[in-house]
Ligand code: SAH
């Protein structure tokens with residue numbers, strides 16, 4: 281079987297599915313780009329695919345179970361209608377399980393970790409020779425800076441652009457530093473070039489992506505830990521996250537800029553000031569807190585305590601009065617007591633987050649927290665999670681109701697799922713708004729008067 285088509289031959293088809301964080305979705309676009317140079321086109325029809333890739337997530341056990349179920353599904357497709365298809369596992373699960381994947385899952389032919397996608401053409405050649413193949417080497421330099429991603433499932437308006445890879449924070453519960461390797465920043469010139477290209481082809485919103493965007497630092501290459509040893513010249517020309525944010529915002533006032541994720545320990549006043557200064561840097565910060573208890577934050581090795589987090593929130597609210605804030609919270613981390621849990625609930629009452637992503641603690645093998653005892657009873661974890669979710673739903677509703685009667689600028693992103701006569705888009709706060717189309721187009725900004733809401737969606741009309 282020939283998987284790498286020669287020039288002029290019929291194109292081979294790649295079906296690629298992504299799970300987990302936005303970075304994975306963004307990486308799949310890089311993979312599609314690398315393979316397009318080898319003559320592959322992407323397809324949404326798995327039954328006709330020559331190559332099926334699943335870009336996987338290891339963050340919680342449930343995420344891994346979802347992927348295992350997908351592999352079962354691919355197996356059934358292979359048996360019933362597409363016996364020739366090859367299956368590859370990419371991303372964090374590939375990195376975490378390595379060879380084990382090939383041993384455990386007989387169906388899997390290819391295992392490739394997040395820093396080895398440039399090797400995919402070689403790997404596919406090896407598989408052509410009936411071998412199974414694997415590359416899970418992590419890198420200190422790879423940022424795929426020169427690769428122009430092929431936008432998959434795009435609305436033509438919003439896009440993700442990755443600016444850092446990996447993470448050096450080593451939060452005790454987190455598998456990411458092991459699956460995505462050391463933190464490295466991408467050359468700002470290549471970032472600006474990609475963003476400008478997107479703007480020129482009609483995109484109007486860019487989300488800068490990284491596990492910890494605020495620790496972005498470019499000084500001409502090399503790992504961040506060597507920055508202090510760099511020449512004075514190189515240090516003078518260095519670009520930090522606040523600088524980068526400004527450069528992207530200056531591409532055009534018509535281009536919205538968002539970013540994700542910020543670890544509270546690295547967010548600086550400079551970044552907050554840039555958000556306040558530029559109308560097109562959205563008034564929205566995702567600021568995962570994980571817990572409201574200083575004792576638990578210390579066990580999680582988050583690098584901030586409750587007091588410092590609150591100071592950061594106060595600074596944000598002072599400098600950007602109309603800023604939406606969202607969070608991630610983990611319920612039931614090792615040794616969490618009722619008092620720790622109450623601290624989380626009271627912190628939520630203080631901040632009144634606009635949105636939240638809330639999880640039960642899930643022990644990940646080989647992380648530092650795996651050596652602690654996962655001792656919060658499952659029913660207690662569940663109950664605490666429900667209390668956190670219920671509180672968040674209330675706060676979301678309060679924040680959404682607060683917008684009723686206001687007229688807000690909305691970027692039109694697409695046609696509403698519920699009605700063909702309606703568009704959906706988002707406000708600067710990242711709140712979704714649904715409204716009648718009138719005569720506008722996707723990709724345009726409109727002023728929308730908010731007339732109604734649920735805890736998740738605003739309803740309005742164009743004025
Ligand atoms: N870089 C981001 C987080 C990336 S992981 C940050 O700085 O916070 C996304 C979210 O998944 C985390 O914020 C955390 O809330 C959750 N998470 C990570 N590991 C987890 C685990 N072992 N169990 C439950 N939730 C986890």
Ligand code: F3S
Nearest residue numbers: 447449450451454456
């Ligand atoms: Fe994970 Fe903490 Fe980095 S949550 S991704 S180790 S900032």
